Every structure is written in structure tokens, then in C-alpha cells.
Amino acid sequence: MKTWDNIAKIAHEVNDAKLSAVDLVSESLSLINMAKEFDAIISLTEDRALERAKLIDEGVKSGKNMGRLAGVPFIAKDNFLTYGGETTAASNILKGFNAPFQASAIEKLEAEGAIVVAKANLDAFAHGASTENSDFMTTKNPHDKTRVPGGSSGGSAASVVLGLAPFSIGTDTGGSIRQPAAFSGCVGLKPTYGLVSRSGVVAMASSTDCIGPLTRTVGEASLILDVMSGRDPLDSTTIEKDSLSYIDLDSSLEGKKIGLVKEYFDDSLNSDIKDSIDELIAKLKTAGAEIVDVSLPILPSALAVYYILCPAEVSSNLSRYDGQRFGYTYDKAKDLNESYAESRARGFGKEAKRRIIIGTYVLSSGYYDAYYKKAQLVRTKIVNDFEKAFKSVDFLLGPVAPTQAFKIGEKSNDPLAMYLSDVLTVAPNLAGIPAITIPIGMKNDLPVAVQLMAAQKQDRSLLGAARKVEELVK
Amino acid sequence: MVKISKEEILKLANLAQLKLSSEEINEFSEEISSILDYVSHLDKIDVEGLEPTYQVSGLKNVTRSDEKIDYDIDKNQLMSNLPDSQDGQIKVKRMIG
Numbered sequence: 262m263k264t265w266d267n268i269a270k271i272a273h274e275v276n277d278a279k280l281s282a283v284d285l286v287s288e289s290l291s292l293i294n295m296a297k298e299f300d301a302i303i304s305l306t307e308d309r310a311l312e313r314a315k316l317i318d319e320g321v322k323s324g325k326n327m328g329r330l331a332g333v334p335f336i337a338k339d340n341f342l343t344y345g346g347e348t349t350a351a352s353n354i355l356k357g358f359n360a361p362f363q364a365s366a367i368e369k370l371e372a373e374g375a376i377v378v379a380k381a382n383l384d385a386f387a388h389g390a391s392t393e394n395s396d397f398m399t400t401k402n403p404h405d406k407t408r409v410p411g412g413s414s415g416g417s418a419a420s421v422v423l424g425l426a427p428f429s430i431g432t433d434t435g436g437s438i439r440q441p442a443a444f445s446g447c448v449g450l451k452p453t454y455g456l457v458s459r460s461g462v463v464a465m466a467s468s469t470d471c472i473g474p475l476t477r478t479v480g481e482a483s484l485i486l487d488v489m490s491g492r493d494p495l496d497s498t499t500i501e502k503d504s505l506s507y508i509d510l511d512s513s514l515e516g517k518k519i520g521l522v523k524e525y526f527d528d529s530l531n532s533d534i535k536d537s538i539d540e541l542i543a544k545l546k547t548a549g550a551e552i553v554d555v556s557l558p559i560l561p562s563a564l565a566v567y568y569i570l571c572p573a574e575v576s577s578n579l580s581r582y583d584g585q586r587f588g589y590t591y592d593k594a595k596d597l598n599e600s601y602a603e604s605r606a607r608g609f610g611k612e613a614k615r616r617i618i619i620g621t622y623v624l625s626s627g628y629y630d631a632y633y634k635k636a637q638l639v640r641t642k643i644v645n646d647f648e649k650a651f652k653s654v655d656f657l658l659g660p661v662a663p664t665q666a667f668k669i670g671e672k673s674n675d676p677l678a679m680y681l682s683d684v685l686t687v688a689p690n691l692a693g694i695p696a697i698t699i700p701i702g703m704k705n706d707l708p709v710a711v712q713l714m715a716a717q718k719q720d721r722s723l724l725g726a727a728r729k730v731e732e733l734v735k
Numbered sequence: 736m737v738k739i740s741k742e743e744i745l746k747l748a749n750l751a752q753l754k755l756s757s758e759e760i761n762e763f764s765e766e767i768s769s770i771l772d773y774v775s776h777l778d779k780i781d782v783e784g785l786e787p788t789y790q791v792s793g794l795k796n797v798t799r800s801d802e803k804i805d806y807d808i809d810k811n812q813l814m815s816n817l818p819d820s821q822d823g824q825i826k827v828k829r830m831i832g
Binding site: 357358359361362454455468494497498500559562565566568569576580583584585586587588589590592594595596597598599600601602603605606609611614615617618619621622625631632634635636637638639640641642644645676677680691692693717 | 753769771774777782792793799809815819827829830
């Protein structure tokens, strides 16, 4: 496994002409080729990446500063629209699709000199917790090839842990950055809703979709967030970034209150994870943090709310894939209606179809009030419970998932069991608050991680605290 | 226990312009029934006096000036994604029988 230097250092050395962007990109591409057995990558953006690297090296030669991420290769989940190759969202219906514009997040990273080298595997349309719902392949966990890397950003997480590039980016609608970061063993940040533009990202559930970095360290996640965040006229739900930026963090926990979410430590939690978190709690106390128990009684209902709202929004967002304007089309149809129905039948995988049907059901007249509206009402309770909790504590702490990485095939035939993998990650999405996964050690030769949450727009202080956690477990 | 019949699944699939195989209809009827059963406990939660939350950005009425923006998107590249076209237009199968 390659160990890359810290991202800021790489960029610094590229700007000083001590490192060449072309060499960095070539190295990343060759590492990707050597790690094919893990099925983390769907496609390369090789030609464009090398061209851009050349431009960066030439810029440096002519005396220009090429940005805070100059020459740093990275891997984007394949639901980010990018130039230089196809964007498929790991779905057959988007096979062959060449994006006519790039995601705003990608544009911002490129503006600082970063270079997309490849597109990472995911559960098709980000529907899943293991990458087993990818229409193309299942990514293997970097620590144990018989296990899943988590999902849906499983390819992104595995890429970082395998060292294929210094960082990757992913999307988190109900845990899809944090859970694979925990299963594979890297840092994964889901920022406050709206902090990173969703423009040019294949939409899943628009009211909870978030974009964030997967990195080896908290400091690097901060840098990437700092580059990607902020208002974007192409996404009207975006918010201003913190005026103090997300770097140069205050990581002191002296006098800070951390709440242990009671509902997250029930009997279903794996005892190895619980033990590791207990060890961390002792260290947090030594670091000056005050640890208190906090109860959010509504949390056990968050998953039910999510699995009504998410399919509802999915069924609406997937209606644009009609086989007429891009992607797969069934060309033997006799008329337009048959073309829609057959193109969608052949282009969508089973999970997309399942969510379309559930979503259509909960939104249909007669059931709308009982399911969709009721879920939005309970969502208000979740928002309120978090607001109340953050009046008395600075951060909330809990596990990321009830178990460590599970076996490939273990849950793939039981959709409800797979949905339950998200039980500890969905609530922050419903409330729009930031949350981060930080690896805290290894148990049974697999990573163990913790999840730290903060109030909306407190991303800066969350990253500071996360940095301390990282320091304490070193 | 909420039970979704095969007929209902078929009706929903038609609403969503999605053809399902008979095997998928059988599977979904079972699975979706158990998923809806799982979410049904929300019935018991008291939400008296609460307003629904449709979005969490805290933003209201985000507007922009009513001006044309040039996104600099290459029309030929857009067209290259079309499954079928004629004279620069999207070509679809016949709509009326």
C-alpha cells in the first residue's frame, strides 16, 4: 500500500517544482491498475488527467501558484458528473453517458489544482450500504476481501484506504460516506446540509443528499471541505461557508461537553465497538472534555422516517431516466410508453425498482398522509430533539454502525436487513447536521470507528474536535 | 400487518412507467409489505401541533435575477448522448397508436 504525503504538503511541493503533477497522476493511475482485484474503480479519466497534470507542471514552471491542491490526484464517486469519461452512477441505465458539464464540487477542486484520475464504484444511484447493489461489481473491503467496504461510497472509501489516491469524494444521503469510512477505515465527513453544492451530482434524495470528502486524516478532510464549500448559484439550497474557514482549527476539548447518545448504545451494538468507544471516552475525559449521557427518544424512529422519505424522493428523482435523452434505451419498443417502461425495466437494477415502487406507493393519493406526511412530521421531532440536545452539549458521540464490516452476501437478499445498516447514520441527514467518522483502532483485524455530530453549521468546531479524537487514538 | 397485493404492485409500476417481471412482482409484494410493516410504528408517534419538515437548509425564497445565463455547454456533446436523433432533434417512438 502506498502512503501518500499529506495533501497540503504534496500541493506545496508541486508548487515548488519539487514534485511533478504528471508523476503524481501517473503513479496514482498505476496504483489503481495494480489494485484491480478490489473492484474499487469503475473507470479512469486517464487522458484528461494527464493533460491537466501537464498544464499544472507548465504553470509552475512559468512561475504561477497552481492552487492549494496543485497536482493532487483524487477519485470521485461515479455519481459526480465529470469530463474525461463516462458518469454512470454504477447503473446500467447511465452506461455510455458523457456529462456535458461537471459537478460544481469537481470544478472547485479543479480550480485549486486537484486532478480527477478515476471514478469510484458505488451502489447504483447510491442505493445501498455495501456496493453490492452496483450494476457492475462489488467492491472488496481493503482489510478482508470476503467483506464489504460499506456503501454506498464503498469504492471511494476503499480507494483511500488502499492508497490509490490521496483523497476521494463521496455522497452521503443516509450514511453513505460515514458508514463505508467506518467499515474500510478512513475519515469520512458529511457536512451541514447545503454546505457543498449538489449541482452536477446524480440526485438521490434531494432533501438529505450531502457531499463530502473521504481522507486519511481529519486535517485533510478540513482542507477539502474548505475548497468545496460555499454558496453556488447552480444549487439554490447552498449556504455560505464559515467566515473562519475550516482549516487552522481549535482542537482543544477543555471544558467541552460531549453527549453520549443513549439510543446508540443499546444491546444490538457489537461489544468490540462498544469497548473501543469506552476506551476513547476515558481519553476524552483526560483531554478535559465533560462526558454526559444524552437521550434522544425519537432516534429509533429515524430509520423508518428515512425509508419513507428517501424512496419518495428517489421515485421522483429517477423519473428523469426515461431512455429518451441519454443513457440506455430499449430500441425494439413499438411506441413511446413501451420505450419508457422497457428502458427503465432493463436499465434499472432491483434496488432502484424497489425504491421507485415504495416511493410511488407512499406518495400516492390515499397513502400520502399516512406515510409521507406523517414521516415529515416525525422528521420535525428529530430536528427538534437534536436542537434541544445541542443546547446542553457541544457534540454528540456514538458508533457509526452497529457492527464492523459484514460479509459479502450476508445481507444482499434481505433489503430490510441492509436498510438496518443505516440505523445510526440517517438521523443527522434528516436534521441536516454535520457528522464525521473517525477511525479509532482495529478489532478482529477490521477497523473500528466513532461518529461525532454537531449542530447545524458547526462544521468548524466539529472538525476541531474530530482532530483531537484522532490525536487521542494515535 | 400491511399487505401489498401483486395487483397493487402492478398498478404502482404502471404509474411509475416501469415494467416488472412476474418474479419481481412476487418478490416486491413480500418485501415491500415487510418494509411497510417496519415503518408502520410511526403511527403511534404523537405529532400534535408540529409542522412537517420538507427541507432543512433554513433558506427561504432563494431568487436570482431573471437573466439569461450562458452555461457554455456544447450542443454537439449534448446531442451525442441522445439514443436517437434527426436534424438536431430528439427522436422518440410514436406516441399515438
